[in-house]
Amino acid sequence: MASIVEFLGFLVDALFESGMFVVTLIQGRNRFGARAFWGHLRLMAVQPLPVVSIFAISLGLILSSQAVRFLEVLNLESQMIEMIALALVRHFAPIVVGIFVAGRSGLALAVQLGDMVLRREIDALTLMDIDPLRFVVAPIFCVNLISIVALSLWFAALSVIAAGGFLEYWSQIPVTMLLGIVANTLSWSDILMCVVKGLVIGILVVVVSAFNGLTIDSHAQGLSRVATYTVVQSLLIVILVQLAFSLQW
């Protein structure tokens, strides 16, 4: 119970410090923070693009190739793209990108912070009156939110195009027509669902990762234990957020 209260306090602190970080960034009063922000943006939003793209294209192809086997019997190929697009945009994009972010950025953040605790860099920051949350966690937090939303939308778009391409090959229906059907089917609320899920997953994954890293035990296995806990908890978050949204909306 104490650790839940501690975690909730940490969540509020992290949100507040990230807000303050953004304010100082906009005001141009945070030279080191700006550098960290752009560095993390390259690392967390640009570098993963090729892998996320391969995921997206593969998933689009897998879904369409499997669905087509059943639906061709019913002669419903043109409707199939609607179902696939809805599944990809509303569910698969945030969940796959969430898993990717949890395994990559979340783990990296937890290990980085744990290492900083063990090497006493966090203590050094405290003594310099620099809040580690604002200095280290906030730039990653903000970048993570941007990257998870951008990558989710990128994933959704690319996977739908890949699925459309496969269906054109299979059913001879032009891909432009299939994408036109998608554009008519998807509403803004579907895209909003993708964005909101990404944001919730991003916030929780970063906060859990940072919490685990900063509360590392000082014994020899501390770092590997932090890494294990962080991956398991982050994946659990991705699935539970998905479940909660699916049940509610």
Next chain:
Amino acid sequence: MTSAEPAIELVEAVSQTEGRTLIDGITLTLGAGRILGVTGLDGCGKSALLDLMSTLVQPRAGSIRLFGQDTEAIGESGRRRLRLEIGVVFEEGALLDGFTVAENMELPLARRGLAREEVALRIEHWLTELELTEHRDRMPYQLSTSLIRRTALARALVTGPKLLICDEVTTGLDLGAILAFTRMLRRLRAEQGTTIVLAVDDLAQLKRLADEVAVLNAGRLAFQGDFARLCDQRMEDPVLRAIFDDEVWSTAFPAAASP
């Protein structure tokens, strides 16, 4: 340049972490402008004592006063103000990765409201003093152990602290670097009246540097006094005798059994 007011006063201070007692009721006083050398066997609580003195850790029991201020009574905001007067050099440097030598030195000045020119001046001064000028744009991972320690020392000194705490910073350094470090600390004390606390394993260095010696044993204070008194008491006190046996002593001072 010493004053009568104690810089550090510990009264029955206790420190615990993860269920272990690291410091077990230590009472100790250090006058301002003095150099205290803290020593003892591995795991005796040297780093834990330094953490208490730097306000990073608050005692579970007992009290700590720094420059007359009770670190518990002044609360976290008071401790944050107090930390502006304290410079700490950690054993492994604790330099921030991703920041150059000069940027690491700039970090502690970031929240002090100093003019940009003043910040640059201070950094230049300590880069020159510690012979780091040619390394100013290098990253911590590009530095040798000696350069990391010197950068960490420069980062601690750039704020002009009243209290400097160094945790085994000479371990692994060559003799030239140790002697340079010794000269630097003496000059600091003489010119600025800085109170200095050092965790040191090397007895010869302790003798060279410290006005007073604190010997820890299993989290308790086994001895506090000057080095001459430590020499006298070593033969009579069984705890000191166990820590500094004849082999340890003759290795530290090979010319004579009693320095």
